Amino acid sequence: MEDNLRESVDYVQGHATVQPRTAVVLGSGLGHMAENVVGAVIVHYRDIPSYPVSTVEGHAGELILGNLGGEKVVIASGRFHLYEGLDIDTVTLPMRLVKALGVENVIITNSAGSVCKENAPGSLMAVTGHLDCTFRESPEMPSIVSDSRYHSGELLEIARKSASVEEIDLCEGEYAWTLGPSYETPAEIEMISELGGDAVGMSSVPEIRAAAELGMNVLTISCLTNYAVDVVQTPITHEDVIIIASEAGERFGRLLSTILEQIGESE
Ligand code: HPA
16 A cells, blocks of 8 residues: 555544445535434544645535444545646545545545436436546547446445435436536537536546446436536536535435445345
8 A cells, every 4th residue: 555545544544433334425515414424533634644635615625434324434525626736646545545444335426517408406316327528548539438347236226226215306327527627618518418428527437437446336426406508508606506416415415324224234
């Protein structure tokens, strides 16, 4: 293990009262979902040696360890993005940290724009595949990656079942990753739509890849906070994203707790 990762892991383990089996990464405006954690121990990113701090509004910058839905969890409230000027190793560091803590399942959440008229703002979407629209690795047009290594079929089934138990609408679709920090242009949304994207956002794919490649099971759920710019002709603001994510928070929190319960029962 890299020396700086070892330092971070030792610090978190020194404060943790549970050994988490599932990690949850919270997206913009979704931080209060961590409020229901039982026996919560909070570790601030700024106190973890060799760990970055998150600079984006709506991201608290803390790890919460405890029990949620009866499952031992570590929740990362605050994530890192490439647009903060961080490199890919830093953005994916939380995945290496949770793996070292013993985590087997990762639930990645995010706020995203809806590319489909049918999925109105406030909708929750289980991600069944992703598209890398950053052109960082290839100049070729991206195609959808829906391999179960990156989008666990078992966890998707648990998400569907949990949504049905909670009577929460959960749509499904493909998440397109863009670099940001600007929201997309109409031309970019048109391209994403033609490629089969249903949601667009500036995060998650680095974590999905890293978690999968470390051998963890991955489930990604998007909170669709706005229509992408080409769907309705309205400007998008980070403030609106945070407001809609907070409004969906109670529903999202219930879904998450039930998913965690069902993960606990399936093991
Ligand atoms: N585009 C990119 N990222 C986002 C959006 C969007 O419309 N909404 C929330 N995050």
